[in-house]
Amino acid sequence: MREGCSLVLKPSRVVVGFGEPVTVSCEATRPVRVLGWESAIGAAHTQQDLSVQWKVDSLIDWIEEPICYGVFFTAPRQCEEKLNLVLFKTPDSVSIRHVNHTGPMVEGKEYQLLCEVQNIAPVQYLSLKWYRGQTEVYNHSFSDLTSSSPVQVSSILVIVPTKAENGAQYRCVAELELGPEGPQPPPTVTSEPLNASVYFPPSFISPEPEVVDLIEGAEIILNCTATGNPTPVYSWQSSHPMQDRFEDEAVVTSSSLLPGTYTCTASNTLEKKSKQFIVKPKTKGRGKWEVQAHVQAVSVY
Numbered sequence: 172m173r174e175g176c177s178l179v180l181k182p183s184r185v186v187v188g189f190g191e192p193v194t195v196s197c198e199a200t201r202p203v204r205v206l207g208w209e210s211a212i213g214a215a216h217t218q219q220d221l222s223v224q225w226k227v228d229s230l231i232d233w234i235e236e237p238i239c240y241g242v243f244f245t246a247p248r249q250c251e252e253k254l255n256l257v258l259f260k261t262p263d264s265v266s267i268r269h270v271n272h273t274g275p276m277v278e279g280k281e282y283q284l285l286c287e288v289q290n291i292a293p294v295q296y297l298s299l300k301w302y303r304g305q306t307e308v309y310n311h312s313f314s315d316l317t318s319s320s321p322v323q324v325s326s327i328l329v330i331v332p333t334k335a336e337n338g339a340q341y342r343c344v345a346e347l348e349l350g351p352e353g354p355q356p357p358p359t360v361t362s363e364p365l366n367a368s369v370y371f372p373p374s375f376i377s378p379e380p381e382v383v384d385l386i387e388g389a390e391i392i393l394n395c396t397a398t399g400n401p402t403p404v405y406s407w408q409s410s411h412p413m414q415d416r417f418e419d420e421a422v423v424t425s426s427s428l429l430p431g432t433y434t435c436t437a438s439n440t441l442e443k444k445s446k447q448f449i450v451k452p453k454t455k456g457r458g459k460w461e462v463q464a465h466v467q468a469v470s471v472y
Contacts, residue, residue: 176250177201178241184255186353187230189292194226195254197239204244209251210237230258233292233320257349259358260321262291265345267362275400276332277441278371284328286343286362290321299326300344303336334371337400340364372442373399380446384453385430393423393448395435403437 177200187193199206199221207216208225211234217223225237236256242249270283284301291297294316301309311326326343346359375397383391397403405419410431423433433448 178252186257189260198222205242260292263289265362267365275368287325292321298346332369337369339367373397373403373437390426396421397437401439409433
């Protein structure tokens, strides 16, 4: 109630969902000649009671805030109280997509994701939250906008994906933060997830060249396994032409290798990288060795 105005609204702030009923009482604290509600919907007045209700069974119109008015016998002879009315509507849809891009993303390049929110009100109470997996990565507030009726809004998230994000899910959540009078927890609508596919070049677990001891009769392993997306394919070369028949295998297991240099190349559509194994004879000892590959960078496709 404003100072000097003898009208009290109960409650003074109302948060109503689209299509829901609403009832607010306006009470006069001193004798009144006329007491009423001025509104495009549910207007009412009384000349006898100290209380009058503004009541709508289903609020579906984006009206101006109703005003309770009183005409009194003594000064001040007239005053008004405007109802703080918030009619809210959750969005028809929340969707997420790439901007000007289709297919997998490439590690280290910049991309934009667009979240679009259809028919939400009031937009000034909207908080649009971006998630990667379960982690919130950005919160877009629209408090600088003002509109009581439903609008369409959007938000852009700029990302530079890494290989660790391959398979991650992005989503955006539209949340209406309507204050203590509003629903708790706040109403939310979540987009369908966008699955991130990230291409990255081959990478060996151990990049440096390896020296392997060759013991007569013992089995050795040359492990050229690399991670990459798309999945790398492998090729081998050696200083022994007759032994270039390892096919497209990441791991070579053999007890009949000859001393020399063996080069493995792991390739995908982004790049190819090579690793060398130097096999040297050894007269003592026995056993089985597994050698991890190391990268020797070569030209990009």
